[in-house]
Amino acid sequence: MASSSPEFAPAAAETNGSVRIRRLEISDRERGFLTLLSQLSACPELTASEFAACFADLAALGDDHVILVAEDPAAAPEKRILATGCLFVERKFLHGVGKVGHVEDVVVDAAARGRGLGLRVVRRLVEIAKEAGCYKVILDCTPELRAYYAKCGFVEKGVQMAIYF
Amino acid sequence: MASSSPEFAPAAAETNGSVRIRRLEISDRERGFLTLLSQLSACPELTASEFAACFADLAALGDDHVILVAEDPAAAPEKRILATGCLFVERKFLHGVGKVGHVEDVVVDAAARGRGLGLRVVRRLVEIAKEAGCYKVILDCTPELRAYYAKCGFVEKGVQMAIYF
Numbered sequence: 001m002a003s004s005s006p007e008f009a010p011a012a013a014e015t016n017g018s019v020r021i022r023r024l025e026i027s028d029r030e031r032g033f034l035t036l037l038s039q040l041s042a043c044p045e046l047t048a049s050e051f052a053a054c055f056a057d058l059a060a061l062g063d064d065h066v067i068l069v070a071e072d073p074a075a076a077p078e079k080r081i082l083a084t085g086c087l088f089v090e091r092k093f094l095h096g097v098g099k100v101g102h103v104e105d106v107v108v109d110a111a112a113r114g115r116g117l118g119l120r121v122v123r124r125l126v127e128i129a130k131e132a133g134c135y136k137v138i139l140d141c142t143p144e145l146r147a148y149y150a151k152c153g154f155v156e157k158g159v160q161m162a163i164y165f
Numbered sequence: 166m167a168s169s170s171p172e173f174a175p176a177a178a179e180t181n182g183s184v185r186i187r188r189l190e191i192s193d194r195e196r197g198f199l200t201l202l203s204q205l206s207a208c209p210e211l212t213a214s215e216f217a218a219c220f221a222d223l224a225a226l227g228d229d230h231v232i233l234v235a236e237d238p239a240a241a242p243e244k245r246i247l248a249t250g251c252l253f254v255e256r257k258f259l260h261g262v263g264k265v266g267h268v269e270d271v272v273v274d275a276a277a278r279g280r281g282l283g284l285r286v287v288r289r290l291v292e293i294a295k296e297a298g299c300y301k302v303i304l305d306c307t308p309e310l311r312a313y314y315a316k317c318g319f320v321e322k323g324v325q326m327a328i329y330f
Contacts, residue, residue, distance in 0.1 A: 037259055044261045055260045088255060094202055094270060096209045097219045102267070104258060130330050138327045140303065146324060154326035159311060161319035162303045165295050 018074050019082060021120055025056045031080040032109075033069065040107040064089040066128055070108075070117045083108040083117040087100035087125040089132055101129030101137035122152045183239055184247060184282060186289055189232035190219045196245040197274075198234065205272040229254040231293055235273075235282040248273040248282040254297055266294030266302035287317045292323040 024033065029051045037043040046054070046133040058065045070083035078084050085106035092098050108118040129137040141149060189198065194216045202208040211219070212302040223230045235248035250271035257263050268290050273283040294302040306314060 034258065041259050042261075043259050046258070046262065050262065051258075054256065054258055057256055068191065070179070076176070086257075090253060090267070090269070091198065091219065091222055092251075092270065093216075093219055094206050094208050096207075097211065097215065102255075104255070105257065127326060134330065136327055136329045139327060140305065140323045140325055142323050144289050149326045153328045155328070156324055157327040158305045158325040159321055160303060160305055160323040160325050161311065161314045162301055162322040163291060163318045163320070164301045165299065 008060055019070050019072045019115075019117060021068055021124055023069050024055070024069050024084070026052060028069060028071075028081055029038075030073065030078065032078050033081045033084065035078075036081050036084060036107060036109055037105065037109060040105060061088070063128070063132060066125065067105075068121050068124055070112075070114075070121055079109075081109075081113040083121050085118070085121040085125050087137075089129070089134060095135050099132060099134045101125070101132065101134040103137060103139035106139075118148075119151055122149070126152060173199075173214070173303075184235050184237045184280075186233055186235050186285055189220070189234050189249070191217060193234060193236075193246055195243065196236065196244045197243050198249065201249060201272055201274055202270065203248050204275060205270060228293070228297060231290065232270075233286050233289055235277075235286055237277075244274075246274075247277040248286050250283070250286040250290050252293055254294070254299060260300050264297060264299040266290070266297065266299040268294075268302060268304035271304075283313075284316055287314070291317060 029046070029048065034043050034045060065086070065088045067084060067086045069081045072082050073080065073082050075082070081149070086104045088102050090100045090102060090105065092100060103122060106118055106122055126137055138157070139149065141153065146156060183234075194211070195211065199208050199210060216248060223232070230251070230253045232249060232251045234246045238245065239245050240247070251269045253267050253269065255265045255267060257265060269288060271283055291302050303317065303322070304314065311321055312320050
């Protein structure tokens with residue numbers, strides 16, 4: 001089901017100014033990736049081996065699970081990851097064995113907002129979903145973020161419901 | 166990442182009255198599964214080999230991808246699948262390598278609505294998500310279905326945004 005895709009390898013990362021958009025690397029634990037995620041939701045620190053295990057589980061999904069990061073190589077080492085977002089691809093019987101892209105866990109460092117980094121991440125995730133053959137890409141957000149995601153082409157489609165255990 | 170779980174094997178299907186809730190079987194192509202899905206969204210007929218290939222891809226995800234069906238053994242063979250719903254489990258770095266359950270593709274045959282079959286399917290999917298250790302389970306629906314999913318314990322959380330390619 002999963003396959004590797006050389007165009008998303010670190011060597012071919014998108015660069016635009018000093019900040020580049022690339023796939024998550026296992027060494028991003030030391031570049032502030034989890035600290036950044038903790039600005040979105042609870043994200044306890046993980047040991048190097050816990051991080052590596054999760055990284056390997058997700059990497060095993062290949063292009064069915066893509067985490068992008070925006071890295072500022074000029075920043076202090078532990079603060080280089082300024083934005084992130086994730087895409088995972090769901091397979092369905094619907095739509096002739098169709099694929100749906102789900103965008104999750106988009107966050108921009110509070111000190112780096114207003115620079116368009118989140119939009120660059122999300123637009124790239126949408127491109128990846130399209131290239132993967134998804135017939136749609138969806139995400140859930142708070143009502144306040146409707147206009148933000150509209151800049152990437154998203155339109156409101158429904159309501160998100162949840163149960164927290 | 167995926168593992169098998171004997172409690173969801175067909176032999177241990179939930180029964181309640183004549184209709185039983187169980188996991189999708191490859192032979193459900195002949196019991197009206199795709200015809201039922203077509204009441205939800207576009208679902209072209211699949212050949213037996215296309216169906217088998219999709220079934221195998223999804224089955225390879227083990228308990229990270231569960232499709233339940235409600236079967237009426239008293240119905241005509243090609244009309245036995247009266248309801249269905251799907252759960253897939255997403256892994257995250259967030260929440261200490263947390264899991265989120267996504268409920269998708271819930272549909273009840275138009276002639277079988279009002280019998281609580283969809284609710285039975287959804288409640289079982291929620292139980293499976295909880296048993297799998299998910300910290301939450303989410304779904305997207307139209308505003309008209311808020312009250313329906315509230316019967317299963319869901320509360321409105323946000324808005325769903327989409328891009329159709």
